[in-house]
Amino acid sequence: xxxxxxAGVPLAWITMSLAIGCTxxxxxxxxxxxxxxxxxxxxxxxxxxxxxxxxxxxxxLERSGVARDLxxxxxxxxxxLPGGVAVQTxxxxxxxxxxxxxxxxxxxxxxxxxLPQMMRLGYDRKLAIGIICxxxxxxxxxxxxxxxIVYGLTAGVSxxxxxxxxxxxxxxxxxxxxxxxxxxxxLNPALAPRPPRAELDIPFRQKMKLLKGLILPIxxxxxxxxxxxxxxxxxxxxxxxxxLGAIIAAAARGELSFRMLRESAMRTMITVGVIxxxxxxxxxxxxxxxxxxxxxxxxxxxxxxxxxxxxxxLVMMGILLVLGFVMDWIGICLLTMPIFVPVIKALGYDPxxxxxxxxxxMQVSYLTPPFGPAAFYLKSVxxxxxxxxxxxxxxxxxxxxxxxxxxxxxxxxxIATLLPSLMR
Amino acid sequence: MRWIERxxxxxxxxxxxxxxLSVPVxxxxxxxxxxxxxxxxxxxxxxxxxCAVGYLLSGGTVTKAEAHIAVTSLQDVVxxxxxxxxxxxxxxxxxxxxxxxxxxxxxxxLRAVTIGERTGGAWDAPTPAIIKPLITVAAVLxxxxxxxxxxxxxxxxxxVAPAGKGTPxxxxxx
Amino acid sequence: xxxxxxxxxxxxxxxxxxxxxxxxxRLAEMTDGxxxxxxxxxxxxxxxxxxxxxxxQGILQGDxxxxxxxxxxxxAFSILGDLIAGYDRPEQISMFCYHGGGRExxxxxxxxxxxxxxxxxxxxPIAREAFVAKVPIRSVEDxxxxxxxAPEGLASEVFKxxxxxxxxxxxxxxxxxxxxGVVDAADFSTYTMNDSLGFNKIAQHxxxxxxxxxxxIHFTVNxxxxxxxxxxxxxxxxxxxxxxxxxxxxxxxxxxxxxVARDLAAGIDVVDWPQAERDKFRAIAVEAxxxxxxxxxxxxxxxxxxxxxxxxxxxxxx
Ligand code: NA
Ligand code: NA
Numbered sequence: 001x002x003x004x005x006x007a008g009v010p011l012a013w014i015t016m017s018l019a020i021g022c023t024x025x026x027x028x029x030x031x032x033x034x035x036x037x038x039x040x041x042x043x044x045x046x047x048x049x050x051x052x053x054x055x056x057x058x059x060x061l062e063r064s065g066v067a068r069d070l071x072x073x074x075x076x077x078x079x080x081l082p083g084g085v086a087v088q089t090x091x092x093x094x095x096x097x098x099x100x101x102x103x104x105x106x107x108x109x110x111x112x113x114x115l116p117q118m119m120r121l122g123y124d125r126k127l128a129i130g131i132i133c134x135x136x137x138x139x140x141x142x143x144x145x146x147x148x149i150v151y152g153l154t155a156g157v158s159x160x161x162x163x164x165x166x167x168x169x170x171x172x173x174x175x176x177x178x179x180x181x182x183x184x185x186x187l188n189p190a191l192a193p194r195p196p197r198a199e200l201d202i203p204f205r206q207k208m209k210l211l212k213g214l215i216l217p218i219x220x221x222x223x224x225x226x227x228x229x230x231x232x233x234x235x236x237x238x239x240x241x242x243x244l245g246a247i248i249a250a251a252a253r254g255e256l257s258f259r260m261l262r263e264s265a266m267r268t269m270i271t272v273g274v275i276x277x278x279x280x281x282x283x284x285x286x287x288x289x290x291x292x293x294x295x296x297x298x299x300x301x302x303x304x305x306x307x308x309x310x311x312x313x314l315v316m317m318g319i320l321l322v323l324g325f326v327m328d329w330i331g332i333c334l335l336t337m338p339i340f341v342p343v344i345k346a347l348g349y350d351p352x353x354x355x356x357x358x359x360x361x362m363q364v365s366y367l368t369p370p371f372g373p374a375a376f377y378l379k380s381v382x383x384x385x386x387x388x389x390x391x392x393x394x395x396x397x398x399x400x401x402x403x404x405x406x407x408x409x410x411x412x413x414x415i416a417t418l419l420p421s422l423m424r
Numbered sequence: 425m426r427w428i429e430r431x432x433x434x435x436x437x438x439x440x441x442x443x444x445l446s447v448p449v450x451x452x453x454x455x456x457x458x459x460x461x462x463x464x465x466x467x468x469x470x471x472x473x474x475c476a477v478g479y480l481l482s483g484g485t486v487t488k489a490e491a492h493i494a495v496t497s498l499q500d501v502v503x504x505x506x507x508x509x510x511x512x513x514x515x516x517x518x519x520x521x522x523x524x525x526x527x528x529x530x531x532x533x534l535r536a537v538t539i540g541e542r543t544g545g546a547w548d549a550p551t552p553a554i555i556k557p558l559i560t561v562a563a564v565l566x567x568x569x570x571x572x573x574x575x576x577x578x579x580x581x582x583x584v585a586p587a588g589k590g591t592p593x594x595x596x597x598x
Numbered sequence: 599x600x601x602x603x604x605x606x607x608x609x610x611x612x613x614x615x616x617x618x619x620x621x622x623x624r625l626a627e628m629t630d631g632x633x634x635x636x637x638x639x640x641x642x643x644x645x646x647x648x649x650x651x652x653x654x655q656g657i658l659q660g661d662x663x664x665x666x667x668x669x670x671x672x673x674a675f676s677i678l679g680d681l682i683a684g685y686d687r688p689e690q691i692s693m694f695c696y697h698g699g700g701r702e703x704x705x706x707x708x709x710x711x712x713x714x715x716x717x718x719x720x721x722x723p724i725a726r727e728a729f730v731a732k733v734p735i736r737s738v739e740d741x742x743x744x745x746x747x748a749p750e751g752l753a754s755e756v757f758k759x760x761x762x763x764x765x766x767x768x769x770x771x772x773x774x775x776x777x778x779g780v781v782d783a784a785d786f787s788t789y790t791m792n793d794s795l796g797f798n799k800i801a802q803h804x805x806x807x808x809x810x811x812x813x814x815i816h817f818t819v820n821x822x823x824x825x826x827x828x829x830x831x832x833x834x835x836x837x838x839x840x841x842x843x844x845x846x847x848x849x850x851x852x853x854x855x856x857x858v859a860r861d862l863a864a865g866i867d868v869v870d871w872p873q874a875e876r877d878k879f880r881a882i883a884v885e886a887x888x889x890x891x892x893x894x895x896x897x898x899x900x901x902x903x904x905x906x907x908x909x910x911x912x913x914x915x916x
Contacts (some may be wrong), residue, residue, distance in 0.1 A: 004517065008499040008510050011493035013518035020524030027657060031526070034644060034657045036529035039559055043476040043644030044551070046468065046768045052443040053450075054473055101774075149770050154639070158608035158796030159773045162814045231779030233454045234771045240450030240471075247447070262443065269440035273482030273489055281521065290642045290659070291602065338609035351610075379493050388495045457780075461743055461763055465754070468766035532651060539711060544647075544669030544676065544750040546766050552670055 001326070002213035005370055012274075013373075022288045034291070035350025038284040043276070045101060046236060047146050047338070052272045053239035054105025058112040059271075060380075061220075064250035071117035071215030075195055076210050082191040083185030085121055086131050087178050089114045093135030094174050097142035098241065099224045101149070101235045103366055107377040108271060115382060116214045124191040126394035127181065127387070133374040133391070134177055134398035137366045140329075140359065144228070147329055147362055151355045154333060155341045161352045164419040169356055169409050173363065194353035216252065220245040233296045246279040274380040279328070286331035299339050304320045316340050317361060321403075325367025328373060332365065333358075340421065349383030353409075356416040360406045367395040367402070425576070428568045429488055435565070436485025442474040449474070465546035476555050480562035487518070487569045508577055514573045522567035526560055533557030600634045601659035601823065606667060606815075607638040608644050608866065610852065611791055613846050614723060617662075628834050633827070650708070653820050654715035660819040665704065665721065666751040667810070671842045673890060673897040676751040679814045681904055683756055683883035686724040686876070688812055688847055695721040695814065698907035701901050710896065719823040720839040721816035725850045728789035729805035730772075730797045733782050734867060737875045738882065739888075741849050747772055747784035750820060753810060755886045757785075760879065777802050785810055789854040798861060805869045806858055809879055815843065884914065 004014045015067055019038075022032045042048075070084065078084025089110065096106050110132040118128040140147040145161035185192040224242040227233040231279040233241050248254045298319070305312055316336075323332045337358075344354045367375040375391040382391070409415050486492060492516065499507045519535030535541075536556035542548045607614040618637055626634045644652045649661040650668055665679025678700060685691050694700045705718045742761040748754035754764040765781050775781045777800045786792055789806050797806050817839045826831070836877060862868050871879075884905075891901035908914040 005495050006494050006498055009450050009493050009514040012492045013521045015515065016521035016525060017517050020521060020528070023528075024524075029656050030655060032528035032656050033532055033651065034528070035525065035642040036532050036556070036559055037648040037652060037739060038524070039529070040532070040552070040556055041641070043479050043555060043559075043643075045470055047770055049446065049471055049475045052478065053446065090550070125753060131590060142660050144774055146770055149773060152773075152795055153769065154608045156608065156612070156791065156794040158794065160777065161799060178479055190543040201840065212584045227454070230775075231504060232458045233450075234767060234775055234780050236771060237450050237454055240447050243447045244451050262440075265440040265444045266437070268443050268484055269436055269478065270489065270491055270538045271481065273436075273486035274445070274493060276479040277483055278493055279487060287643045289691045290638055295638065295642075296636065338614075338639055341610045342615060376493050387497050388493065389497050394503065412633070455743065457763070457765060461745070463745065463765045465764065510770065517856075524751050535651070539671060542670045545672075546674075546748065546754040547684055548749075 002370055008257055011376070012277040012281060014023045015278065015285060017281070019281050019284035019288060019315040021286045022285065022292065026288060026292055031288075031291075034285045034287050038287045042280060042283045042363060049051040049274065050100060050102055051104045051108075052268055053110075053236075053243050055108045055271050055381075056264060057239070057243040057270045058105075058109035059267045060243065060260075061217075061251055062116075062254040063260050063264055064113045064178060064246075064253055066114040066216050066220075066246075066249055066253070067117060067211075069210075070115070070217045071121065073210050073213035075121055076207065077214075078195075078202070079193055079200055081182075082189070082194075082401045083127070084194070085118060086123060086127060086185070089128075089131055090119065090135045090174055090177050092308060093132075093138055094171070095225075096136075097170070098144075099140040099221070099228065099238065100139045101146045102146040103137055103140050103373060104275065104377050106139040107133060107374055108275075108381050110119070110136045110376045111381040115378070116389050122193040126192055128391070129378065129382075129386070129391055129394040130398045131177060131181060132362075133378055134402070135174070137209060137253050137363050137374050138170055138174060138378075141166055141173060141363055142307065143167065147333075148355060150330070150333055151337070151358055155355060156336045156352050157351045157355060158420075161420040161423075162355050164423055165352050165416040165417060166359055168415050169360060169405065171374055172359050172408070172415060173360070173402065173405050176405055177398065180397065188303040216249045220249055220318075271380045275377060278376055279373075280408065281332070281344060282328050286327070286334060289327075289331065290335065294335050295338060299334060302339055302343060309349070312343065312347065312348070315345075315407070317357065317410070320358065320361040321364060321368075324361065326371050327365075328371065329362040329365060332362070339371065350413065350417060352420060353413045353416045357406065357409060360409060362408070364399055364402045367399050389412065425572055428484075428565070430510050430528055430573060432569055434479070435481045439478040439481045442478040460531035466549070469543055469545055469547045471550040473493050473549060473554065474520060475553050476551070477558060480555070480558045481565075483562045484569050487566050487573070490573070508580075512574060513575065514534030515570050518569060518570045522563045522570065525563040526567065527564065529556070529559040533560045549571045588592050599632065599757055600636055601819070602638065602643070602648055603660035603662060603819075604638050604640070604643050604652075604658050604910045605639050605661070606663035609901070610694045610849065611684040614639060616846055616849055617730060617842065620845070622839070623807055624701070625834070625838050628838060632753075633831055633897075635833075637662075638780040650712060650716065653818055654712040656820055656822070658820075658821050660719075660817065662817050663815050664813040666813055667750075668711075669712050670749045672895050676902060677736075677887060677891055677897050677900040678704055678707070678867060679816075680751055680753070680884075682810050682888060683876075683879045684751045684887070684904070684908065685812060685913065688726055690913070691812055691814060693723040694845075694904065695909070698910075699903050700741075700814075703903055707896055707900075708818065715819045715821050716818050719817040719835050720843070721814050722843040722847075723812045723841065724815045724843055724846055725788045725790075725812070725854070727785070727787055727808040727811040727813070728792055728808055728854070730776060730786050730792055731782065731803040731805055732776055732779070732801040732867070734803045734869060735783060735805060736871065738878050744783055746780045747775060747786075749785060752887065752890055753785050755890055756883045758857045759882050759886050762903075773797065776856050788850060789857055790850055793861075795882055796853040798866065803867045803869055804861075805871065806854070807870070809871055809876060836874050880914075883907060 146161040223245040228243045369392045457463035533556040541552040652658045668675040746762040747767045891897035
């Protein structure tokens, strides 16, 4: 797989060929319908509808001047804060994480809006890429989160407790990212050029004019969050509500035109096509992997480990990390949870806490090569000169931060269990 | 050869609007449910159908634009001849994948059409009878497009869009 | 021989763990280890509503799943699999399956859609579901204007006729939907399952015993694999499945009752409909079943068999 990747074979073809090849080897031609069956199941998944809708929202916001004005205002706001705009982007990522339950849409949105703006403002490219991929992945760490819902349904644990439990660890991750950016930028101010004094000292009236750039984006965010938390729209529907909000915002600026809508639609179609075709094969692979006895193998590995409970937990986390290199989270969940959950319960660990650990582990899996969905999502909208290997190498420090946060929550379960225990 | 590319562009251009169309569909449902307490039975299924058709039929356009994600750093440093061989190899892997997907999907597509398979939901839309055969159709379109790319690589006429660098949607249809 | 059997259950739910813990070892013991089953959770190999074809093609050797999931292929699967508001107790549905022609009809439906490549071993409901409700729903009248989440199948038609506004939501969105108030009530799962997911905390008027759903869970296997079995193994499979479902049902019933007792003591408003209201709801439902089945020979046949059986045991008036 890695050989094919380096040879420059498109990932969509690698993953699909792998699924087809394994099916042929294991079941013969008669087993091929398995692949079609999974492809069908995947394109029929309602929660994924949020991806095109989020991409559409992003394309419209980007094509109207909303994004540019937002970042001009943010730069002014950031003032002399080291890495100011990157820090703000992380905060934007946290707010948007509350608007989406899946990974993908948010990274594409930040990739379309934040990346060009941060590069325009002279920010270090690798820092910008890292913060967008890592921050954008928080979509499944901060509620609502389909990962936590699927874990909850799988493990049979309370979804509201999972949502409460993941909130602090999610913010912890965000705090780690912010601290990292600020430390890097203090050590090397060239990574994040601060606006010149003259620009910060502009007259009050002009400042207010720039700040107006914040109004529309904030209104769109309130519009989406309001639709979710007001019980007006389901989480997936709220992505559509957001796209509508973006269209209204563009209209309010007098920038709405047929041409602009058509360009947004075309860009959405290509971006989503790239993402979906890449994921089709990866998803099909899960089915054949389960048939090949992946679960049995795992059961035997875990089954007779002469280790204390915490050691078993560490082994599980290690397995999740390793699987995260090559599989997507649905596959990992299907493969491991039937074995892990009963063991966790038998060891007397809190399955809610374990769910948070699982979810944090999946944050890592989004960033790790060779199968790193966050990198793919960003690549699908990044300028062509940003290569996949540049993205992956930008992500390394953030992966380390994620693993550090994961260890913290393992050692101090209270970070996760505090909020749910207060609500019980 | 030309008509396949035109067809792929046409389909891509049409399904691009399907995502846009989902917005009013969802907005209508939210409005009817929240304000008038009379949710539709069709918004859910229609949204899925629009998006699923969009995913599948955009495959040809994405392939034509050579927009699929790949690690191209090695290709960029090798001599042009080697690069051409590597690109050809990539297309061949794609052809294998699509041939496999066609073999995998045509029977279930045919069956879904003959039994008139539906969702079984409140609207009971014929989504499976549309989507299942479309998997085969999409794979055929991508396969044909890949054959065109192979032919172009062999005759040395190069791709229309630079590999992986299409900035689709910029100025006119792609 | 080891069969790979997918289920419609998730790995953490008690049904799944109980099968793994108590019933898979028993099958191995009964067959001297010659026939064993490896269970995989919902969606692990193919999507939950695609198992029918996968078994016929030999990708899976079997499936333990809800009959109603195949409604998209034919409405008969819904009429046979989850006759909304139909029966009072799960045992009555087992009777219909094994002694009222249910299993034969299911086989007929399977034969039609898999060209005879799938064998039905058994069918029996596993539990009576509890209705998730954020607002009190104590009678048919209370359904008026309420937004109710319904899955595929007959349910939406029946709720609609009772005056509810039916909202289509996938399982993954149902929890947030109830929590935030997108819907007022939901057809979801058993009291035990709803409780473990936290539904009863955010929707404190659960209706138990449920008024709506008692899904039939059937066991199907690849016909060629089945035909290759010895007669004794065929009998073992039949008896094993009957005993297993009865046992799972008992275990779940005890769990449900214990949780309900706990919640009632804690002041949660567990709603139990009076028989008169249940009868009223059934009267509405019967018409929905009939209209739903109309126009499809197989569904009409299933409807006729259900009604005949229910009249026979006094659930419906002549
Ligand atoms: Na989220
Ligand atoms: Na990864």
